[in-house]
Amino acid sequence: MLDPGVAFLNHGSYGATPRAVLAEQERWRALMERHPTHFMSEELPSAVRSAAARIAAFVGARPNDLVFVENATGACNTVLRSLHLAPGDEILLTDHGYAAVRKAAEYVARRAGARVVEAAVPFPLQDAAQVVAAVSSRLSSRTRLVIFDHITSSTAVIFPVHELTALCRAAGVPVLIDGAHAPGMLSLDVPSIGADWYTGNCHKWLMAPKGSGFLWVAPQRQTDTHPLVISHGYGQGFTAEFDWIGTRDSSAWLSVPAAIDFHERLGGTKLRERNAALAREQSSLLARAWNTERGAPDALTGSMATIRLPLREAATAERALALRRKLFDDHRIEAPVNAFAGALWVRISAHAYNRPADYARLAACFHP
Structure with missing residues (x-):
């Protein structure tokens, strides 16, 4: 459905859902509207759990440890609102983190008299050790939660999540991983990472409909993790609380299995490898054409990459937006x-x- 006249190099922001998956979403909507009461009360609960089981298997998790959410930002808000912070406590983030998650952390911290601390990760990056060193340098006895991306949004770097999680666990600090870009880009075994919470989007690289994401919660954290909307499921267990948060269109969640099927038909692991190889190859070609540099080496690059533009003007958010619009x-x-x-x-x-x-086409837009 993409406009063939546009070179669409921004799958990472909102994804792009194929017709076959949208057709499945419409099928679910038709079922819902044919018998609204029966569907909502009798069919939806098991359908949601069945869909959750599919995405759980895709990311290596147990179905009972995973729930659907609208998106990763909502999941991060969910975890932050479930914290019990005291004055002087700290939430540790990195300067590569997603801005919306930082704002959510600042909101929660301010209400509790706590504060947000930022680890400055070098950029461009040379290796994963730089990320670990940056986070390690800002851990303290006051740190109550560490949040880091699996794949950063603005800089497109794959963070060493296993090493970072091990570092935080050794310090006795819980970890929330924002894996918004990971499902469909990387092969995942979420429980093996060792984090307390892990969230991912399905609408990005997995190409599910917008409004489909998941939150995985380690068993020991489930009794203290609650959805932003408390509804009839409260007190009935972890999955029950999240599966029903009031009347909503759950068709995006229910279409995730179709998105997984489509992903597998395109090649699954081979598709992910092909996409990463293309991003690495083309980012290197762009850097050479512009006589600039990439933001990260191949080892830290998946299906997204960043390249420094050959411009000497001021690097401001306003100028960045103007350039995107001009492109x-x-x-x-x-x-x-x-x-x-x-x-x-x-x-x-x-x-x-x-x-x-x-x-x-992009290369021709700028000159060294």
């Missing part, structure tokens, strides 16, 4: 531009529909 309006290229570490960076995505010619 779309003048060149019919969709690619986000971010101001980070004193420079302007373009982020490219690679999915099944992308070809080298898409990136060649």
